[in-house]
Amino acid sequence: MKQAIYGLILYVFLILPPVASLAESVMTIHMHMQMPLLVVVGFLFTPFLKQTFPNFFVQWNAKGVPGILLFMVITVYWMLPRAMDEALNIRAIETFKFISLPFFAGVPLRDSWSKMNRLWKSITFIFLTLTYGMIGILYILTPIQLCNNYLMLEQKTLGWSSLVTALCFLAYLILNVTIDKSKYE
Amino acid sequence: MATITKETVPSQSTVKEKIHGMLGVNRQDAKLSLVLISIAFIAFLLGGILGLVQGLNRAGLFELPSWLNYYQVLTGHGVLLVLVFSTTFTIGYFYAAFSHTLGGLLPKVRKMGWAGLGLMVIGVVFVATTIIMGDASVMYTFYPPMQASPWFYVGLVFLVLGIWLYAFGAFINVAHWRKNHRGEHLPLLAYFGVGVFVLLFIGSFGVTAEVLYIIPWAFGWIDTINVMLTRTLFWSFGHTLVNIWYLAAVSSWYVAIPKLIGGKVFNDSLARLVVILSVVLNITGGFHHQIIDPGINEGIKFMHVFMSLSIGFPSMMTAFAMFATFERTGRKKGAKGLLGWVKVLPWGDVRFLAPMIAMISFIPAGAGGIAQTNNQLDQVVHNTMWIVGHFHLTLGVSVVVSFCGIVYWLVPHLSKRVLTPKMNKLGVIQTLIWTLGMIFMAGSMHIVGLAGSPRRTSYTTYGDNATALGWDPYLFFLAIGGTLLIIGCVLMFYIVFHLMFKAPKGETAFPIAEQEEGAHATPYWTERWTVWIILMLAIVAMAYVIPLVDMIFNAPPGSPPFRTW
Ligand code: HEM
Ligand SMILES: [Cu+2]
Numbered sequence: 001m002k003q004a005i006y007g008l009i010l011y012v013f014l015i016l017p018p019v020a021s022l023a024e025s026v027m028t029i030h031m032h033m034q035m036p037l038l039v040v041v042g043f044l045f046t047p048f049l050k051q052t053f054p055n056f057f058v059q060w061n062a063k064g065v066p067g068i069l070l071f072m073v074i075t076v077y078w079m080l081p082r083a084m085d086e087a088l089n090i091r092a093i094e095t096f097k098f099i100s101l102p103f104f105a106g107v108p109l110r111d112s113w114s115k116m117n118r119l120w121k122s123i124t125f126i127f128l129t130l131t132y133g134m135i136g137i138l139y140i141l142t143p144i145q146l147c148n149n150y151l152m153l154e155q156k157t158l159g160w161s162s163l164v165t166a167l168c169f170l171a172y173l174i175l176n177v178t179i180d181k182s183k184y185e
Numbered sequence: 186m187a188t189i190t191k192e193t194v195p196s197q198s199t200v201k202e203k204i205h206g207m208l209g210v211n212r213q214d215a216k217l218s219l220v221l222i223s224i225a226f227i228a229f230l231l232g233g234i235l236g237l238v239q240g241l242n243r244a245g246l247f248e249l250p251s252w253l254n255y256y257q258v259l260t261g262h263g264v265l266l267v268l269v270f271s272t273t274f275t276i277g278y279f280y281a282a283f284s285h286t287l288g289g290l291l292p293k294v295r296k297m298g299w300a301g302l303g304l305m306v307i308g309v310v311f312v313a314t315t316i317i318m319g320d321a322s323v324m325y326t327f328y329p330p331m332q333a334s335p336w337f338y339v340g341l342v343f344l345v346l347g348i349w350l351y352a353f354g355a356f357i358n359v360a361h362w363r364k365n366h367r368g369e370h371l372p373l374l375a376y377f378g379v380g381v382f383v384l385l386f387i388g389s390f391g392v393t394a395e396v397l398y399i400i401p402w403a404f405g406w407i408d409t410i411n412v413m414l415t416r417t418l419f420w421s422f423g424h425t426l427v428n429i430w431y432l433a434a435v436s437s438w439y440v441a442i443p444k445l446i447g448g449k450v451f452n453d454s455l456a457r458l459v460v461i462l463s464v465v466l467n468i469t470g471g472f473h474h475q476i477i478d479p480g481i482n483e484g485i486k487f488m489h490v491f492m493s494l495s496i497g498f499p500s501m502m503t504a505f506a507m508f509a510t511f512e513r514t515g516r517k518k519g520a521k522g523l524l525g526w527v528k529v530l531p532w533g534d535v536r537f538l539a540p541m542i543a544m545i546s547f548i549p550a551g552a553g554g555i556a557q558t559n560n561q562l563d564q565v566v567h568n569t570m571w572i573v574g575h576f577h578l579t580l581g582v583s584v585v586v587s588f589c590g591i592v593y594w595l596v597p598h599l600s601k602r603v604l605t606p607k608m609n610k611l612g613v614i615q616t617l618i619w620t621l622g623m624i625f626m627a628g629s630m631h632i633v634g635l636a637g638s639p640r641r642t643s644y645t646t647y648g649d650n651a652t653a654l655g656w657d658p659y660l661f662f663l664a665i666g667g668t669l670l671i672i673g674c675v676l677m678f679y680i681v682f683h684l685m686f687k688a689p690k691g692e693t694a695f696p697i698a699e700q701e702e703g704a705h706a707t708p709y710w711t712e713r714w715t716v717w718i719i720l721m722l723a724i725v726a727m728a729y730v731i732p733l734v735d736m737i738f739n740a741p742p743g744s745p746p747f748r749t750w
Contacts, residue, residue: 026484028731153738161730168723175715184363185709 007044007102014038015098024088027147027154028161035078035101042106049107057111064115067108068124074105075128079135081146081155088149122173129169136163210695214284215599217298219685221277222596225270226681232265233674240626240667244660245644255643256322256750263325264312267426268344271580273305274588275433276351279378281595282436283355285695286372287362290354297354305347311340322750324641326419327399329410332746335403341396345389352386355379370707373456374697377436380460381429383718387725388425388468391418402746409743413480413736420471421729428467428496430580432460434587435503438540441594442507443698445536448514450698451506457711459506462499465721469728470496473558477567480741485732486560492728493558500551507544535612536604536696539590542620543583550578553631568641571634577627586616589677594696596684603691604684612680619673626666633659 013019014037023034050057061067077083078101086093113121139159145152235258241247242255249255280298284290290298314336315321321333327341359371359379371379395418402410439456443449450456472489475481515526531537553575556562566572593612597604604612634640638656647653710716 022484026731032727153735156738157731157734160734161726164726164730165723168719168726171722172715172719175719179715183367184360185368185712 001048003044004048007041007048010037010044011041011102014041027084027150028158030084031079031158032161032165035097038098038101039106039109042102043110045102046107046110050111061108061111061115064112065120067112068116068120071105071109071112072124072127074100076131079131085147085149125169125173129166129173132162132169133166136160136166210281210599210601211284211289213295214280214290217290217295217302218277218281218284219596219599220302221273221280222592222599222681223685225274225277226678228265228269228273230674230678232262232270233671235259235262235265237667237671240664242644244664245646245657246661246664249643254319254322254750256324256641257316257319259641260316260322260324261313264316267325267580268312269309271426271430271584271588272348275381275430276301276348278433278588278591278595279355279381280351281599281695282374282378283358286375286697287358291358291361294354294358297350297357301347301350301354303347304343304350308340308343308345308347311336311343315340319750326423328419329399329402329412329415330744330747331749332403335400338396338400338403342393342400345393345396348385348389352382355382368709370453370709370712372697373450373453374436374440376457376711377432377440377460379714380464381432381436383464383714383721384425384429384432384467387718387721388422388429391421391468391471392423394418395422409745411736411740412744413478414733414740416475416478417471417481417729417732417736420474421468421725422471424471424474425468427580428463428470430584432463434540434543434584435459437587437591438503438507438544440698441591441696442537442540443510443514444696445534445594446511446514446531447518448510448698449701450704451510451513451701453700453704454707454711455502455506457707459499459502461711461717462502463496465717465724466492466495466499468721468725469493472728472732476558476560476563480736481732482735489728490558490560494555497551497555500547504544504548533609533613535609535616536590536593538613539586539593539616542616543587543590546578546582546586546620546623550575550583554579566634568639569634570630570638570640573640574627574630574634577623577630581627582620582623586619589616589619592677592681592684594693596681597688597691597693598695600685600688601690601692602684602688603693605688608680608683608688611676615673615676615680618669618676622666622669622673624666626663626670629659629662629666633663 014023014034020034024030078097083093087097088094116124136159139146139155139162141159142155146155150158238247238249238258239255239262242249242258249258280290312321315334316337318334321327321337323331323333323337327333327337355378359375362375363369363371370376395415398418399410399415401407439450439459443451469489469492472481472486473493476486511530512526515529518526518529520526520529530541532541553571557566557572557575589612593604593609596602633656636656636659637652638660645653
């Protein structure tokens with residue numbers, strides 16, 4: 001319950017019009033700060049939702065696979081330049097962003113994570129590494145402006161920060177594969 | 186005892202470690218640490234003398250001879266104290282800590298230690314030579330477009346390589362220990378050590394990139410340089426270095442002081458959380474050194490106020506933990522009343538007095554830092570003597586006096602000697618002289634800075650301008666403080682080498698406080714360094730990618746080199 005309250009505070013804070021428009025004024029902060037924080041809001045809501053609707057989660061997300069697929073679809077959608085543009089121009093899409101990221105990405109990710117086996121966890125990591133890496137390279141190399149609302153340089157910046165994020169994931173993957181935890185723990 | 190460090194099976198090694206702990210220090214490991222500490226204090230003395238020269242010059246009491254330039258002296262002072270003294274002491278201290286808490290350094294790691302020392306000495310020789318020849322009066326920050334002799338920067342590369350070897354050595358030793366102690370927590374002091382070496386290693390990426398960019402420019406292979414970019418890369422390291430010393434000092438507060446005053450570690454998990462937070466949040470603080478820099482937009486600066494203030498958080502936790510330890514220990518000794526515990530603390534013991542003064546001084550020092558990190562307030566004090574006053578409090582008292590406090594037990598422990606009551610008394614005197622000196626010096630620096638006196642400027646009255654003349658009384662106090670400080674400096678130098686070579690033989694324990702009985706078990710996630718390091722990299726990325734891309738792609742024409750001296 002405590003977590004849900006923190007989540008609610010964060011959620012309201014992010015929705016506040018001045019905060020939202022400040023976050024959205026910089027492309028990188030829009031994608032790499034506002035959106036992940038909305039996913040975090042979902043994380044914080046999860047225990048409360050699971051308590052309130054236990055059957056729902058058991059029925060629909062028994063092994064965690066449906067949840068993680070939903071998470072992947074939602075993340076990929078929000079990586080499209082077009083989606084970011086529309087979120088800025090169309091009220092309904094903006095609303096959809098504030099609903100989909102916590103509830104269709106954050107909640108299923110946290111619910112699925114503990115249910116998934118090693119294989120699916122690795123798949124998730126590799127998926128994130130690849131999408132961030134690809135989007136990074138795309139944004140860095142594209143010679144034209146992809147979003148109506150953001151300039152070329154912002155696009156390049158987002159490209160670099162996506163690439164760096166992918167590298168962080170990659171470093172984590174490599175460390176996890178090369179360090180044999182059973183030797184230390 | 187040399188066999189202790191051989192590869193051993195877990196159970197055997199713990200037994201050996203116990204024996205090792207009882208018999209005291211491993212001679213070979215001690216030698217490495219002692220050499221590092223010696224270098225540190227030689228640098229300390231030389232740097233102090235240069236500091237006095239500056240102080241006297243600024244007060245108008247001493248005119249530099251024609252063959253010596255104020256900025257050359259200032260470069261020497263900064264490099265000797267900031268780069269050489271603090272770094273070599275920190276490394277020497279943590280290598281001794283690893284040796285003690287992890288059952289000796291591995292022979293391989295000890296070799297790496299000596300090799301690292303070699304590289305650092307080569308580096309210092311390059312740097313010192315160019316400074317002495319007057320070819321590198323660029324201050325320890327070596328901001329382009331000022332350009333030193335290329336060999337100055339080559340020396341810096343060697344210094345960094347040396348530091349990396351030490352970091353790798355530390356990681357290897359810790360990994361080895363963990364293999365033999367599966368599922369256990371790293372001893373707290375070694376845990377601090379891991380934090381410090383992670384910061385030293387990753388924190389130096391930025392400055393390495395900077396130096397590798399400057400070198401072709403310094404040799405004339407490229408004509409111009411991107412000034413903003415170099416400054417930003419520098420401070421990603423410079424600020425981290427500050428917190429490295431701070432973590433080193435704090436480690437002794439958490440681990441050694443409770444033992445010395447007869448108390449227990451306040452809370453092991455809290456201490457580890459402080460380390461994690463300091464590591465994860467640190468590097469991005471670098472931007473608070475660039476609040477007045479043009480070319481970084483307000484949004485970014487605004488974001489960085491928070492980044493920078495967040496580092497204050499672990500400091501507050503530390504302050505809380507320390508005073509809680511003192512109070513608990515005092516009350517156990519029968520102290521009554523609200524503040525009775527203050528009286529029963531061992532004020533006459535320099536091993537307590539020194540770090541205690543260090544902690545107290547961190548209260549005004551930290552408050553000053555929080556003020557400075559706000560854009561509007563920093564406009565008033567930026568590049569004035571206030572800043573110099575600030576870091577003589579933080580670095581010159583909180584860190585230096587903590588390090589001196591460590592010396593009183595670490596050096597006798599390593600040299601198998603003891604601290605005599607007479608030396609203790611001398612130590613108390615040294616601490617008090619140093620503190621008084623710094624109160625005079627840092628105090629007047631703060632005030633004269635508010636009155637507008639610039640830092641990094643040799644004596645001038647600006648054509649007898651009234652404002653500038655108004656600074657003189659304070660600058661005079663600065664010189665008085667400096668004079669006291671040099672006495673403290675010489676005393677400390679004497680104490681270090683006395684404890685190393687002359688004090689009576691005997692055994693001095695490495696003070697490691699135990700946990701309170703019935704303390705909560707420390708959660709195991711504190712050991713997940715992969716997670717912390719990745720998190721730290723992600724935060725660094727978040728903070729740096731936007732401004733760096735902007736600085737690179739929106740760069741103005743680059744600058745040709747300047748020689749301002
Ligand atoms: C004998 C004791 C000391 C004296 C008299 C002294 C004096 C001074 C003075 C007067 C300056 C300001 C010069 C200027 O901006 O024009 C200065 C700068 C500085 N001092 Fe000290 N200091 C002493 C000890 C220390 C210690 C122990 C440290 C650090 C461990 C330290 C670190 C620095 C640094 C980093 C600078 C800035 C250099 C620069 O601006 O490039 N000083 N010192
Ligand atoms: Cu800083």
